[in-house]
Amino acid sequence: MAKKSVIPFGPQHPVLPEPIHLDLVVEDEKIVEAIPSIGFIHRGLESLVKKRDFNQLTYVAERTCGICSFQHGMGYCETVEHIFGVEISDRAKYLRTIWAELGRMHSHLLWLGLLADGFGFENLFYQAWRVREKILDLQEMTSGGRLIFSVNCVGGVIKDITDDQMKIILTTLDEVEEELEVLSKTFLEDYSVQSRLVGVGVLTKEQAHDLGCCGPFGRASGIYSDMRKLGYAAYPDLDFEPIVSHEGDCYARCKCRVLEIFQSIDLLRQAIAKIPASDELAVPVKGNPDGEYFMRVEQPRGEAVYYVKACGKPFVERMRIRTPTFANLPGLCEMLKNTELADVGLLILTIDPCVSCTER
Numbered sequence: 001m002a003k004k005s006v007i008p009f010g011p012q013h014p015v016l017p018e019p020i021h022l023d024l025v026v027e028d029e030k031i032v033e034a035i036p037s038i039g040f041i042h043r044g045l046e047s048l049v050k051k052r053d054f055n056q057l058t059y060v061a062e063r064t065c066g067i068c069s070f071q072h073g074m075g076y077c078e079t080v081e082h083i084f085g086v087e088i089s090d091r092a093k094y095l096r097t098i099w100a101e102l103g104r105m106h107s108h109l110l111w112l113g114l115l116a117d118g119f120g121f122e123n124l125f126y127q128a129w130r131v132r133e134k135i136l137d138l139q140e141m142t143s144g145g146r147l148i149f150s151v152n153c154v155g156g157v158i159k160d161i162t163d164d165q166m167k168i169i170l171t172t173l174d175e176v177e178e179e180l181e182v183l184s185k186t187f188l189e190d191y192s193v194q195s196r197l198v199g200v201g202v203l204t205k206e207q208a209h210d211l212g213c214c215g216p217f218g219r220a221s222g223i224y225s226d227m228r229k230l231g232y233a234a235y236p237d238l239d240f241e242p243i244v245s246h247e248g249d250c251y252a253r254c255k256c257r258v259l260e261i262f263q264s265i266d267l268l269r270q271a272i273a274k275i276p277a278s279d280e281l282a283v284p285v286k287g288n289p290d291g292e293y294f295m296r297v298e299q300p301r302g303e304a305v306y307y308v309k310a311c312g313k314p315f316v317e318r319m320r321i322r323t324p325t326f327a328n329l330p331g332l333c334e335m336l337k338n339t340e341l342a343d344v345g346l347l348i349l350t351i352d353p354c355v356s357c358t359e360r
Contacts, residue, residue: 004032009344018355020348026341034336036329038359046319053314054080054289058152061306064321065357066147067110068299070103073152075297075306076319078232080154082293083310084285090234091278092156097234097271098169099142099149101264105176106135107300108257108264111352112187115254118346119196124186131179134172141165156282166272173265184258188251197251201347203335204248213331215302215324216260217351220245220252227298238270253350288312299324301352323357 005026011019025033048060061076062069074096081088113128136146142161143149151159161169187193203213208221218225219242226242228235243259245252289310297304302324309318328351336347 003027007341018353020353020355022336022344022348024336024341024344029341031336031339031341031344034333036333038329038355043356043359046321049316049319054308054310054316055154057316057319058154059150061319061321062148062150062152064323065354067107067354068103068301068304068357069148070099070152071297071299071304072321073149074100074233075295075299075304075321076308077152077154078297079293079295079306079308080289080310080316081285082295083289083291083308084154084287086155086283086285088156088283089278089280090276091160092281092283093234094271094275095157095159095161095281096152097238098161098268098275099139099151100233101267101271102135102139102142104300105261105264106132106139107352108261109135111257111300111349112183112254115346115349116187118349119193121186121193124183127179127183131176131183134176138169138172141168153282155285156280158282160281166275169268170272173268177262177265180258180261187254187258194251196343196346197254198247198249200250200343201335201339201350202247202249203331205246207334208248208331211330211334212327213302214327215299215352216243216253216256217302217324217328217331219243220256221248222246225303227296227303230296232295232297234271234274237274238267240267250346250350257352288314289316292318301325301354301357302327323354325351325354325358328353329358 007024007026009022009024011021021037023035024031045060045064052060058073058077062073064072109128109132113125116124140146142165143151151157203221205222208218208223224242224244243256245256290312292309295306304324305322307320308316310316332351
């Protein structure tokens with residue numbers, strides 16, 4: 001009978017983009033159990049409600065995560081706007097949608113590069129990040145920031161995207177789509193890549209449902225769930241369906257994210273074609289928020305939950321954020337069982353972990 005051992009994995013590891021620690025209980029090279037330990041980069045952002053008023057908290061929410069900062073700011077602002085009963089302009093809704101989908105593209109391209117590095121394709125890593133640079137350039141052109149945009153405000157947005165910039169976005173999307181077609185063949189059709197991903201880390205639909213998995217991680221196991229279908233921002237006006245796979249392995253998670261990049265390109269084209277003209281970017285918001293609201297937003301990694309409670313004062317009483325990585329950690333621990341120790345790095349990467357989001 002094999003003897004059980006406990007092997008620490010992380011918080012520093014060549015494959016991990018952020019510090020996460022797991023105690024792996026193994027028998028020989030087979031993992032029996034994975035015990036997560038989080039809290040290395042806790043920053044206490046939610047406690048800043050005592051020091052920053054409800055407008056300033058927009059920028060605090062954005063700094064929950066650098067990669068998906070825009071959608072954190074949007075989720076918080078939409079929560080407060082519902083408390084105020086404010087309806088933002090249609091153009092502001094479309095602008096938020098455009099920036100949100102650009103953010104989804106750059107996040108997924110970043111992840112694809114990390115995945116390529118994880119299974120040893122260094123050139124593929126550089127190519128994925130080279131394409132991502134074009135998206136970052138679009139974000140910088142339209143908002144002034146490459147990662148943290150700071151364009152959200154309670155009541156709408158503070159910047160507009162000009163017609164000339166819209167044309168540049170469309171031209172760049174054509175280039176990105178063409179280059180992504182080439183990259184996706186390697187990610188989805190190369191034999192060496194498939195040997196590392198297919199059938200590895202399988203999580204069934206029942207397991208994903210019971211453990212509350214979300215985002216591409218959950219959809220790769222057959223969970224038909226995408227918060228964009230709830231109808232916030234301009235998504236009710238756009239035609240799309242969630243990208244779902246049913247294999248539940250690492251390959252399915254990769255496929256879902258690759259297809260979601262193509263989907264984001266299509267959504268951006270739809271949004272740019274339909275965006276209405278308007279001089280109003282932000283609706284004036286008077287007074288202080290009084291009430292509470294619960295908001296769900298689809299970030300690149302999955303469902304993010306925002307809760308704000310206010311009592312008619314400049315400082316809200318409570319701001320609570322539940323991030324997708326926090327929801328996906330139980331699924332990660334489950335799929336690590338009965339896998340090989342050599343696959344742990346790739347398995348962790350396939351949930352697209354954002355530890356700074358999780359620990360705040």
